[in-house]
Amino acid sequence: xxxxxxxxxxxxxxxxxxxxxxxxxxxxxxxxxxxxxxxxxxxxxxxxxxxxxxxxxxxxxxxxxxxxxxxxxxxxxxxxxxxxxxxxxxxxxxxxxxxxxxxxxxxxxxxxxxxxxxxxxxxxxxxxxxxxxxx
Amino acid sequence: xxxxxxxxxxxxxxxxxxxxxxxxxxxxxxxxxxxxxxxxxxxxxxxxxxxxxxxxxxxxxxxxxxxxxxxxxxxxxxxxxxxxxxxxxxxxxxxxxxxxxxxxxxxxxxxxxxxxxxxxxxxxxxxxxxxxxxxxxxxxxxxxxxxxxxxxxxxxxxxxxxxxxxxxxxxxxxxxxxxxxxxxxxxxxxxxxxxxxxxxxxxxxxxxxxxxxxxxxxxxxxxxxxxxxxxxxxxxxxxxxxxxxxxxxxxxxxxxxxxxxxxxxxxxxxxxxxxxxxxxxxxxxxxxxxxxxxxxxxxxxxxxxxxxxxxxxxxxxxxxxxxxxxxxxxxxxxxxxxxxxxxxxxxxxxxxxxxxxxxxxxxxxxxxxxxxxxxxxxxxxxxxxxxxxxxxxxxxxxxxxxxxxxxxxxxxxxxxxxxxxxxxxxxxxxxxxxxxxxxxxxx
Ligand code: B12
Numbered sequence: 404x405x406x407x408x409x410x411x412x413x414x415x416x417x418x419x420x421x422x423x424x425x426x427x428x429x430x431x432x433x434x435x436x437x438x439x440x441x442x443x444x445x446x447x448x449x450x451x452x453x454x455x456x457x458x459x460x461x462x463x464x465x466x467x468x469x470x471x472x473x474x475x476x477x478x479x480x481x482x483x484x485x486x487x488x489x490x491x492x493x494x495x496x497x498x499x500x501x502x503x504x505x506x507x508x509x510x511x512x513x514x515x516x517x518x519x520x521x522x523x524x525x526x527x528x529x530x531x532x533x534x535x536x537x538x
Numbered sequence: 539x540x541x542x543x544x545x546x547x548x549x550x551x552x553x554x555x556x557x558x559x560x561x562x563x564x565x566x567x568x569x570x571x572x573x574x575x576x577x578x579x580x581x582x583x584x585x586x587x588x589x590x591x592x593x594x595x596x597x598x599x600x601x602x603x604x605x606x607x608x609x610x611x612x613x614x615x616x617x618x619x620x621x622x623x624x625x626x627x628x629x630x631x632x633x634x635x636x637x638x639x640x641x642x643x644x645x646x647x648x649x650x651x652x653x654x655x656x657x658x659x660x661x662x663x664x665x666x667x668x669x670x671x672x673x674x675x676x677x678x679x680x681x682x683x684x685x686x687x688x689x690x691x692x693x694x695x696x697x698x699x700x701x702x703x704x705x706x707x708x709x710x711x712x713x714x715x716x717x718x719x720x721x722x723x724x725x726x727x728x729x730x731x732x733x734x735x736x737x738x739x740x741x742x743x744x745x746x747x748x749x750x751x752x753x754x755x756x757x758x759x760x761x762x763x764x765x766x767x768x769x770x771x772x773x774x775x776x777x778x779x780x781x782x783x784x785x786x787x788x789x790x791x792x793x794x795x796x797x798x799x800x801x802x803x804x805x806x807x808x809x810x811x812x813x814x815x816x817x818x819x820x821x822x823x824x825x826x827x828x829x830x831x832x833x834x835x836x837x838x839x840x841x842x843x844x845x846x847x848x849x850x851x852x853x854x855x856x857x858x859x860x861x862x863x864x865x866x867x868x869x870x871x872x873x874x875x876x877x878x879x880x881x882x883x884x885x886x887x888x889x890x891x892x893x894x895x896x897x898x899x900x901x902x903x904x905x906x907x908x909x910x911x912x913x914x915x916x917x918x919x920x921x922x923x924x925x926x927x928x929x930x931x932x933x934x935x936x937x938x939x940x941x942x943x944x945x946x947x948x949x950x951x952x953x954x955x956x957x958x959x960x961x962x963x964x965x966x967x968x969x970x971x972x973x974x975x976x977x978x979x980x981x
Contacts, residue, residue, distance in 0.1 A: 406668065414896050440806075441896060441905055446808070453670055453723060454723055455665065455668075455669045455671070456669075
């Protein structure tokens with residue numbers, strides 16, 4: 404089964420959702436490389452290279468997602484893994500904002516899928532299997 | 539009564555120590571190392587001297603060597619901070635000298651450099667188990683195509699090592715496949731690689747360095763000198779708990795730590811988990827051959843601080859820089875001490891990890907990278923600079939800086955016994971610890 408890299412980006416310390424995602428994706432058969440909270444873009448990219456991951460799943464809960472996530476796709480391209488799947492979810496922006504503009508902003512940054520607050524892991528698991536072509 | 543002979547074949551001197559089975563040193567002798575003719579010449583000269591002193595023939599001989607350049611290696615990994623660092627730590631932990639560390643794909647310049655450096659052994663890593671295999675295979679191909687065969691330890695992704703071995707063996711390389719230095723992300727496992735380096739050292743390097751005859755007379759395999767020092771420190775740490783040792787030499791400063799791997803409560807670790815017994819070597823920090831870079835790192839003004847007559851020290855420093863063989867002039871030992879102190883401080887700070895405090899609205903989080911040495915209770919000084927100093931305490935005593943030990947007990951290997959004791963650490967640990975106890979002086 405495919406390897407995925409998981410972590411909470413930037414100075415964000417919200418750890419609970421991260422553990423739930425690790426558990427859920429492992430149960431679903433993925434090899435999960437969990438970098439935990441306080442993960443930098445560089446750590447995500449380096450881990451993905453070394454482990455030959457098929458996707459990077461980024462969480463951001465504390466409202467600074469936009470600043471933290473900007474440039475991640477470019478860094479992947481620089482590092483030679485430009486084709487890797489990038490997912491992001493959590494509470495991506497401050498407060499309750501209209502979802503579509505938020506989603507579009509992150510899609511424009513180069514994320515393949517963007518998940519709104521409160522997304523259940525199963526939903527993402529099904530989409531990831533589809534995107535990776537595994538069952 | 540049994541007599542053990544412990545030989546340290548150094549780059550310039552071959553030093554022999556004889557101990558009886560109470561662990562007392564009964565004889566010591568040295569002779570110039572004769573690497574250009576036959577290593578046995580110098581060895582035998584010291585041997586007959588030591589036998590005369592002891593009044594009898596030895597029962598067993600153990601030896602380590604750093605002659606003919608020591609064990610010189612190159613490490614290749616994938617991501618420099620991950621398998622690159624893991625490969626480097628494995629090489630250092632085997633007692634070898636690291637000539638270069640490469641990451642990602644070896645390019646043509648790297649290949650040319652490897653060919654001109656001609657390491658004794660190359661360690662090829664890259665990829666976690668189940669992880670990346672492409673870089674390891676491509677690097678094996680590049681080496682096979684362009685580099686004259688050399689011994690290679692394959693310590694990369696388990697899913698690629700066999701194929702990489704085939705590629706290299708087809709080109710005439712001798713290869714040993716071993717466990718991955720980083721089987722899982724950020725998890726270090728360097729023991730298997732260390733073992734394989736020892737094997738290849740014995741199988742290929744001992745003969746190449748003209749030490750086969752010596753090797754045949756030994757009770758245990760010949761090992762690189764730093765490996766003997768590592769073993770001595772490990773034995774000591776098992777007895778007295780976590781410790782740190784620093785060896786300030788002319789060209790490099792070596793640091794050995796045992797412990798410092800626990801993450802203190804309230805802290806969070808990021809990056810590679812450091813090995814419990816860790817050796818680092820600072821190639822730009824030394825008292826003679828690396829003096830200019832040491833002074834640069836330390837800052838000239840810091841070296842000259844507290845000089846009774848600054849101009850005098852400055853001139854002396856210039857003379858030493860111009861001729862590294864020079865001993866410091868009488869009366870100016872303070873300069874030598876300041877230099878050694880700077881070497882210790884810089885090397886220990888590089889060996890230790892770091893903490894970064896990240897502030898959030900709910901409070902601070904401390905993120906730890908590398909080793910936290912603060913709880914280490916003992917720091918041991920090794921080497922001529924400290925043994926010959928009128929004030930070794932002044933060289934070793936550090937402020938409570940960064941993650942360095944907080945108010946440790948300072949000790950000195952006053953009789954240069956580390957390497958010799960390390961040679962007995964495996965077979966005769968009781969004798970080895972007596973030798974250490976006898977040499978270690980609390981400062
Ligand atoms: C517990 C908590 C904390 C704890 C965290 C403890 C810990 N070690 O985890 C503490 C007290 C430390 C904390 C601090 C802060 N918090 Co807080 N915290 C919460 C709280 C109450 C619960 C978070 C939680 O654990 N939820 C349960 C888990 C299971 O859900 P989850 O994290 O959302 O994750 C799930 C999904 O979102 C999804 N998911 C998440 N990531 C991804 C990624 C992908 C790819 C996919 C597919 C899915 C996915 O799957 C997860 C599992 O089901 C939330 C409010 C809330 N009810 O959500 C606020 C909240 C997240 N915190 C908030 C804020 C502002 C902060 C602080 C900045 C200051 C403050 N006011 O306290 C600091 C920031 C500290 C820092 N540097 O990170 C805000 C964020 C606002 C925003 N984004 O606009 C929230 C929403 C509260 C609020 N309504 O204001 N917090």
